[in-house]
Amino acid sequence: MREVAIVSAGMTRFGELWESSLRDLFAEAALEALAAAKVDRLDSIVVGCMSGGQFVGQEHIGPLMADQIGMAGVAATHVESACASGGVALRTAFLEVASGASDLVLAAGVEKMTDGADVTAVLATAADQELEAFHGITFPGLYAMIARAHMQANGTTEEDLAWVAVKNHRHGALNPKAQFAREVKLEEVMKSSMVSDPLRLLCCSPVSDGAAAVLLCPLEHAKRYTDHPVKIRGTGLATSTMALADRKDPAFLDAVQLSGERAYKMAGVGPADIQVAEVHDCFAIAEICCIEALGLVEKGAGRHAARTGLTALGGKIPVNTSGGLKSKGHPVGATGIAQAIEIFEQLRGGAGARQVKGARIGLAQNMGGSGASSVVHVFEGV
Ligand code: COA
Numbered sequence: 001m002r003e004v005a006i007v008s009a010g011m012t013r014f015g016e017l018w019e020s021s022l023r024d025l026f027a028e029a030a031l032e033a034l035a036a037a038k039v040d041r042l043d044s045i046v047v048g049c050m051s052g053g054q055f056v057g058q059e060h061i062g063p064l065m066a067d068q069i070g071m072a073g074v075a076a077t078h079v080e081s082a083c084a085s086g087g088v089a090l091r092t093a094f095l096e097v098a099s100g101a102s103d104l105v106l107a108a109g110v111e112k113m114t115d116g117a118d119v120t121a122v123l124a125t126a127a128d129q130e131l132e133a134f135h136g137i138t139f140p141g142l143y144a145m146i147a148r149a150h151m152q153a154n155g156t157t158e159e160d161l162a163w164v165a166v167k168n169h170r171h172g173a174l175n176p177k178a179q180f181a182r183e184v185k186l187e188e189v190m191k192s193s194m195v196s197d198p199l200r201l202l203c204c205s206p207v208s209d210g211a212a213a214v215l216l217c218p219l220e221h222a223k224r225y226t227d228h229p230v231k232i233r234g235t236g237l238a239t240s241t242m243a244l245a246d247r248k249d250p251a252f253l254d255a256v257q258l259s260g261e262r263a264y265k266m267a268g269v270g271p272a273d274i275q276v277a278e279v280h281d282c283f284a285i286a287e288i289c290c291i292e293a294l295g296l297v298e299k300g301a302g303r304h305a306a307r308t309g310l311t312a313l314g315g316k317i318p319v320n321t322s323g324g325l326k327s328k329g330h331p332v333g334a335t336g337i338a339q340a341i342e343i344f345e346q347l348r349g350g351a352g353a354r355q356v357k358g359a360r361i362g363l364a365q366n367m368g369g370s371g372a373s374s375v376v377h378v379f380e381g382v
Contacts, residue, residue, distance in 0.1 A: 001098040003219035005229035005382070008036035009341040014210035014329030015179040022049075022056050022112040023068045025211035029334075030069050030108055033213040037225040043102035044075040048089030048109040049333035050082055054122040056112050065108070075102070082126035083282060085109060086212065086336025087366030087375035091235045094377075097216050108213035109338070111331035119207050123332070126369040128242040140196035140204060140283065142244055142370040147198050147285035149251035156288065156303040158198050162189035163306040164284035165202045165326055171313060172323020174353040179208050179329030203284040208329035212337035214344065219382070228348035233269070233361075234378040236262025242372045253286075253371040256293035260365065260376045267378035271295035274317065274378075275359040276346045278339035280367035281324040287311075290365055291319060294376070313354060321346065321354045336366035340377060347381030 010032025012025050020028070026047070034040065047065050052058040062076035081088040086109030093107035113119055124133040127142060150156045166186050172178040184202055192201040215225070222229035238258035244250050264270055271294060279294065281287035288302035296317055297305050305311040311319035322328045322342035325335060343362035345351045360381050367374045 002100055004094050004097045004216055004232045005219040005222040006214045006232065006340070006344050007217055007222050007225035007229050008033045008215045009213065009344055010036065011177060011212040011338060011341055012210050013177045014208045014331060016114045017209040020209065022052055022058055022110060023064060025112060025209060026065045026108060026110040027068050029211035029213040030065070030106060033106065033215050037215050039104065039215065039225065042071060042074050042104050042106050044096055044105045046077050046079060046089045046093045046096070046105060046107050048079050048085030048336060050080060050085050050111060050126070051122055054125065055117045056115050081373045082368035083280070083332045084336060084366045084368035084373045084375050085333040086338070087364070087377070088237065088336070090214065090336060090340055090377060091237055091375055093216050094232050094235055097218060103217055103221065105216045106213055107216060107337060108211065109334035109336055110211035111333040112209050113207050113331060114209050131243040131245065138196070140199055143283040143285055144196035144199050145244060146250055146289065146370065150285055150289065153251050154300040154303055158190065159186070160288070160303040160307065161198065161203050161284040162186055164281065164287050165189045167306040167312050168281060168320050168324040168326040171321050171354060172327025175323045175328055178323040178327050179206055180327050181323070199283055199285070205282045205325035205330035208331040210329060210331035210334045210338070212334045212341055214337060214340055229382055230344045230347045231380045231382045232377055233380050234263040234265070234267030236260060236266065236376045238262065239373050240371055242369065244370050251289065253289045253293045253374065255371050255374040256290050256365060256367060259374040260294040263376035263378050269361060269378060273361050274363045276321060276343065276356045276362040277317065277319050278322060278324070278342050278364045279319055280365055281320055281326050282330060284326065286367070287319065287324065290367070294363070294365060313356065318356050321351065321356060336364070336375065339364040339366055343379050347379055
């Protein structure tokens with residue numbers, strides 16, 4: 001396999017973007033990535049999108065997006081893995097370049113969630129229809145059950161969850177592209193309305209529009225496009241049972257662990273080598289579970305990480321320096337690529353006020369559903 005690098009990135013602001021359609025969002029992010037690398041041709045485009053069909057009535061996303069940026073004719077593929085669609089698009093693009101099949105591939109993610117669809121019902125189609133959604137469970141409901149199981153097993157409290165929100169909003173306040181770029185106080189989180197007990201409004205990621213794109217090429221060509229490429233050292237994809245009730249331990253995200261182990265193995269690194277990470281905090285409890293499953297903290301110790309500053313900017317292992325899904329926003333198909341962009345910028349010294357000094361190795365973890373799919377990438381600044 002060839003070594004692969006990311007050489008440029010483009011991203012819209014995340015939020016309720018009434019003025020932009022699904023295709024506008026994609027075009028803005030894609031054209032920014034192409035312009036940054038001074039590229040006007042591609043071998044292939046891979047687009048992650050959870051559900052253009054249900055959110056805005058648009059399927060056949062691959063050719064639509066190629067056409068939208070004036071590249072009808074190019075190979076274009078749409079990939080879906082619920083909220084992990086962006087991360088899986090990155091992995092697909094990586095494999096395409098690594099295999100030698102293509103030299104220049106755009107990996108993108110896009111979602112338009114605020115155009116009037118019943119968002120909670122659409123998102124619930126990423127749960128098991130027969131065993132879960134049919135009975136009325138929603139994603140806040142599924143993660144509330146994960147939170148309860150974690151509380152029972154580890155003594156995790158509502159305050160531990162709230163600290164994750166406080167930390168990520170503090171990071172997001174430094175990110176001009178974040179949907180909620182403002183700090184929140186612990187008391188504010190603890191008093192926000194209950195969405196699904198024990199998850200309050202400020203412990204949930206919001207409903208968002210947005211798009212993100214990165215340009216991949218063989219590492220040996222990377223300096224043609226940028227002085228500061230970032231190498232993708234490892235990729236890992238894994239699955240778990242669709243239904244939460246079928247898992248031995250609902251508080252432990254086994255697909256996250258497996259995908260992390262696969263990515264670490266390919267990269268030849270371990271959790272102790274990771275200096276900055278973006279993980280899938282769709283709900284505050286998810287960040288706690290993900291950092292445990294990735295081995296960034298001991299199993300059961302995740303509840304303390306935000307409160308003690310371990311995972312804050314300036315801490316030993318900063319997590320979700322972008323603000324995470326919580327503060328930056330979560331346009332589901334775009335999230336995995338946006339996470340990769342944060343790590344790309346961190347490893348090339350381009351993260352501005354959020355910069356983690358001296359970071360050379362970073363990780364992004366993107367999850368589908370209640371953890372039925374997870375994809376991890378390990379990156380290195382070169
Ligand atoms: N974080 C911070 N502020 C938020 C917020 C969030 N997650 N969600 C909404 N707000 C703010 C809004 O800006 C609004 O403020 P305003 O009154 O000053 O304008 C207020 O809170 C109420 O917002 P509203 O949009 O009416 O909330 P809602 O009740 O319709 O939706 C949730 C709130 C949490 C239910 C919704 O965002 C949600 O379903 N999130 C989870 C999405 C999800 O499941 N994603 C997939 C994960 S696997």
